[in-house]
Amino acid sequence: xxxxxxxxxxxxxxxxxxxxxxxxxxxxxxxxxxxxxxxxxxxxxxxxxxxxxxxxxxxxxxxxxxxxxxxxxxxxxxxxxxxxxxxxxxxxxxxxxxxxxxxxxxxxxxxxxxxxxxxxxxxxxxxxxxxxxxxxxxxxxxxxxxxxxxxxxxxxxxxxxxxxxxxxxxxxxxxxxxxxxxxxxxxxxxxxxxxxxxxxxxxxxxxxxxxxxxxxxxxxxxxxxxxxxxxxxxxxxxxxxxxxxxxxxxxxxxxxxxxxxxxxxxxxxxxxxxxxxxxxxxxxxxxxxxxxxxxxxxxxxxxxxxxxxxxxxxxxxxxxxxxxxxxxxxxxxxxxxxxxxxxxxxxxxxxxxxxxxxxxxxxxxxxxxxxxxxxxxxxxxxxxxxxxxxxxxxxxxxxxxxxxxx
Numbered sequence: 001x002x003x004x005x006x007x008x009x010x011x012x013x014x015x016x017x018x019x020x021x022x023x024x025x026x027x028x029x030x031x032x033x034x035x036x037x038x039x040x041x042x043x044x045x046x047x048x049x050x051x052x053x054x055x056x057x058x059x060x061x062x063x064x065x066x067x068x069x070x071x072x073x074x075x076x077x078x079x080x081x082x083x084x085x086x087x088x089x090x091x092x093x094x095x096x097x098x099x100x101x102x103x104x105x106x107x108x109x110x111x112x113x114x115x116x117x118x119x120x121x122x123x124x125x126x127x128x129x130x131x132x133x134x135x136x137x138x139x140x141x142x143x144x145x146x147x148x149x150x151x152x153x154x155x156x157x158x159x160x161x162x163x164x165x166x167x168x169x170x171x172x173x174x175x176x177x178x179x180x181x182x183x184x185x186x187x188x189x190x191x192x193x194x195x196x197x198x199x200x201x202x203x204x205x206x207x208x209x210x211x212x213x214x215x216x217x218x219x220x221x222x223x224x225x226x227x228x229x230x231x232x233x234x235x236x237x238x239x240x241x242x243x244x245x246x247x248x249x250x251x252x253x254x255x256x257x258x259x260x261x262x263x264x265x266x267x268x269x270x271x272x273x274x275x276x277x278x279x280x281x282x283x284x285x286x287x288x289x290x291x292x293x294x295x296x297x298x299x300x301x302x303x304x305x306x307x308x309x310x311x312x313x314x315x316x317x318x319x320x321x322x323x324x325x326x327x328x329x330x331x332x333x334x335x336x337x338x339x340x341x342x343x344x345x346x347x348x349x350x351x352x353x354x355x356x357x358x359x360x361x362x363x364x365x366x367x368x369x370x371x372x373x374x375x376x377x378x379x380x381x382x383x384x385x386x387x388x389x390x391x392x393x394x395x396x397x398x399x400x401x402x403x404x405x406x
Contacts, residue, residue, distance in 0.1 A: 003154050004248040006165050006197055008172040012189065013256045014181055022263040023182050029270040030221050033277060042280045050273065051075070054228030055098045058209050061234050064091045075099055093133050098206065101128045102228075105214050113218065116174050117190060117211065119166055122199075125210045130203040138201030148198060151241065153248075155198035162199045169193050187215035188229075188262035189255060196248060209233070212262075221266070232265035279317060282368050287313055289371065290356050297354070307335050308347055312356060312366070319363040322348075 013019065038046075056071045066074075074083045074095045084092045108115065115121070127141030137146065143166070145159035156162055172178065173193075178186050191212035198204045213228045233240045239261070247258040290312040291300070299305030314332045324330050326341060336344045348364065351357040358367045 002249060004196060004252070006156060006193070007253075008168055008176070010189075010253045010255045011177065012181055012185055012259050013254065014185065016256055016260070018260055019185075019256065019263065022260070022267055023184060025267045026184055026221065026263065026270060029267070029274055033270065033274055034220075036277050036281060038277060038280055039284075042277075046273070046276060046280070048072075048075070049276070050228075051099060051102055053231040054102060054213070055095050057228065057230035057232070057234035058098055058206050059091070059094045061209075061230065061237055061240070062094075062205055064094050066091060066095065071095055090133055094129075094206075097129050097131065097133070098210075101125060101210055102213070104128060105210070105217055109214070109217055115218075117170065117215065119170055121214075122166070122194065122207065122211060125214070126200050126203055126207045129206050129210065130200075135202035138203065143199045144201040146201075148201065150195075150198055150204070153245065155196065162197060165197050166199055169197065183219035184216060184221060184263065184266065185259055187212045187219065188259050190215055191229075191262070192244070192247065192255060192258050195244065216266070221270070229262055229265050229269065232269055236265070279368075282371050283317060283366070285371050285374070286366055286368050289374075293354055293356060304347075308351065311335055311347065312351070315357070315366040317366075317368075319365040322359070322362050322364055325364070 052068060052071050052075060055075070056066055056068055059066065070084065074092055077083060079096055082089070082092070123141045129140075130138055131140040137144070143159060143162050147157035148155065156165060173186070173190060178189060181189070191208045194208035194211055195205055200207060209228065209230045213222075213230070216222060216229075243258045243261045247255055251257050291309060294300050294305050294309055294312075299308055311332055314335075320330055320332065325333055325336075326344065327333070328337065348357065348359065352359055355367055355370050358365050
């Protein structure tokens with residue numbers, strides 16, 4: 001692989017149709033996500049999930065293969081409490097450091113939302129990411145003074161070149177062409193330059209992705225917590241490396257291929273977050289619909305109705321095993337501890353009849369799909385639904401329930 005002589009005459013075709021389209025999608029998705037009201041406990045869970053995936057992604061690209069379950073356990077216990085075996089202490093510390101940095105970014109930008117990218121900030125990010133980890137020839141927060149190799153790519157070698165290039169990069173990024181680019185484009189460009197200059201002894205990839213996340217957060221993309229492209233790059237690692245090399249050695253001085261790759265990844269990540277939020281909203285709406293259905297069928301205010309309501313409110317996104325429910329191994333089993341199994345089956349039959357739950361084999365789940373009837377439909381579908389005879393009482397329950405005499 002030939003060397004790439006880092007320079008600052010690179011350009012982005014910001015009027016490229018796919019660039020325009022993806023930037024518009026990103027802004028639309030971020031706006032929608034920002035304006036969906038969700039309860040604090042849901043926000044906290046989604047934030048934890050986003051951080052978990054970002055941490056796993058940014059460490060995984062560098063070869064730290066951890067499951068989401070392992071990362072989740074590490075993030076849930078105090079820093080000095082070991083989760084992984086001693087032989088994997090470095091992996092565990094990498095996860096903790098990445099988590100610390102993500103939290104720190106949020107705190108920094110809440111205090112100073114317009115803080116520009118600087119060498120001092122890049123040094124700080126690298127220090128947090130690599131401190132207390134014994135990487136050969138790496139000093140946390142300090143540029144390297146020796147040559148390295150990243151796979152087949154050979155970055156700038158001398159410490160003098162690195163100091164000069166990083167200084168020129170910051171000046172170029174904050175005062176020249178990049179100031180006219182969209183902020184999400186700027187974030188991906190910063191990532192490209194830092195990972196290409198490779199200024200540190202180790203942790204360059206994580207530092208470049210941390211800078212990218214910082215700039216995306218600053219751009220308002222992280223509307224519901226800490227989002228990162230690291231998970232996307234992790235899932236597509238061969239393509240990630242390929243786009244870096246394509247931009248350095250084939251399309252130079254055109255940054256568009258790598259920028260477009262990153263933008264499309266950001267759309268993918270935001271679409272996933274949007275769907276997760278909609279799933280939570282769907283569950284909240286389902287519980288309200290279930291309450292109205294029970295009211296319509298004169299169940300509320302009775303002992304049976306109270307039990308049915310508690311059962312429906314206790315259902316989550318995941319299915320429930322009927323065997324576990326019967327044997328007392330589920331939290332909802334407590335509702336049926338003092339009644340017969342016939343009572344349990346009678347309740348399930350009622351809920352199934354009124355389309356509030358679905359039973360498939362041994363699994364029972366909330367029928368969240370029923371909520372699609374309350375989403376906006378094209379006129380043709382609305383006419384079709386209106387003309388369909390024999391609609392179930394459960395589907396009509398919420399509207400009719402409001403007309404009941406008081």
